Amino acid sequence: MPRTVLVVDDERDANDILASLVRPHGFEPIQVFSGAEALAEVARRHPDLILLDLSLPDIDGFELCDRLKRDRETNLIPIIMITAHHNAKERAAGVRVGANGYLIKPFTPEQLRQAMDEAITWHNEHQQHGTTGEINFDIRSELNYLAQASDMLADLFAHTPLTERHIKDLKQAVMEMGGNAIEWGHRKNADLVLRITYRINPNSVTLIIKDQGPGFDPRDLPHAACDEDPIRHLEIRNELGLREGGFGIMLARGLVDRFWYNESGNQVTMVKHFETQNSAES
Ligand SMILES: Nc1ncnc2c1ncn2[C@@H]1O[C@H](COP(=O)(O)OP(=O)(O)O)[C@@H](O)[C@H]1O
Ligand SMILES: [Mg+2]
Structure with a gap:
């Protein structure tokens, strides 16, 4: 044919x-x-x-x-x-x-x-x-639009085995990572477009958030929380005059099964498996 x-x-x-x-x-x-x-x-x-x-x-x-x-x-x-x-x-x-x-x-x-x-x-x-679906949202860098894109996750993943609890977690991860893209990647320039991808795989879902900023080095974040000592960074933030916070990446990382940045650091990929299985499927 x-x-x-x-x-x-x-x-x-x-x-x-x-x-x-x-x-x-x-x-x-x-x-x-x-x-x-x-x-x-x-x-x-x-x-x-x-x-x-x-x-x-x-x-x-x-x-x-x-x-x-x-x-x-x-x-x-x-x-x-x-x-x-x-x-x-x-x-x-x-x-x-x-x-x-x-x-x-x-x-x-x-x-x-x-x-x-x-x-x-x-x-x-x-x-x-075996991907059964993928959708890309191009959104203006404003928090209310990010929230809309995060809400749409529920519709798209409704036909997957994810529980309501999982969906809530994933929405939160999107808000944190999308929030970072807007605040740090786009420096709150609302005209810049943020791309969010939701993908349904046979045993998991994938979420990708990409900004147009310069990225960063996720291994070099003295002003953000790390698992070993989750509050040590607060003093550093204080010295640097940064707003309260520094928990977003640690939080999002904990809400999914796999979490990684691309080389330049302006794209984050998160994977959530349907069951608590440790298969290599993504
Ligand atoms: N998309 C991004 N582009 C550039 N820098 C980023 C991006 N995402 C995160 N960062 C950096 O990582 C740090 C930690 O992010 P996070 O854990 O969410 O804490 P917070 O946003 O409260 O500072 C940010 O302060 C910023 O320096
Ligand atoms: Mg943040």
Whole structure:
């Protein structure tokens, strides 16, 4: 069966060009010109990939992306959003469901091919690992939006074996780590976009919080609590003139089964297993 790409663009010429660009890569294009048609064809044909123009006559492209990503039937279909705005991805909105990739007009056929490759790779990796769902939220760096994204965790993880208690813990971990991203990573610049990923694996859930800040070295935190002596840092904070606190990382670490930062320290990954099993599954 040939792989299919749903091309969603209300401008006939642009739609045709996209269709002609995907054919050489072995994809059969399915061309639609509105959001309503897109939804119908997704349900009917279940395409391998969606190329979605942001401006449609009936539904906003962001809205369509949101609908498809929140639906468990369509969640794993990769979406590449095509936009005329240079800052569409980075543009600060309240809470927005993110696409898998973004292409900014005008783009080259090579950029399109690369975006498609990445999207298909994302899909294949998830399929291989048995991931049943993933959603990305791009949120404006404000605590009320962070709280909204944290609340949405409950809906998304509702069909997993996590207990209410686990969900509450995970929400708290998101608030702590998202709070750090806003306060320390983004220095409270509300326009910067924070990306939160929730993923459902066969035996666990994964939460990733990524900020656009410079990061930090988690091994060098004399002003934060550590397990051996959880209050020693308070004096140091006092000397440094820092606000009270320094317990966030220790707390979040204790609420999940696995917890690590990327090399630069601007992305934290947390994993919670469904049962108290010590399998290597993540
Ligand atoms: N995303 C981040 N970017 C930069 N620095 C961070 C980030 N997250 C945490 N930090 C650093 O780690 C320290 C400890 O964080 P935490 O344990 O939450 O305590 P607190 O936020 O109360 O200072 C912060 O004071 C900050 O120096
Ligand atoms: Mg903190």
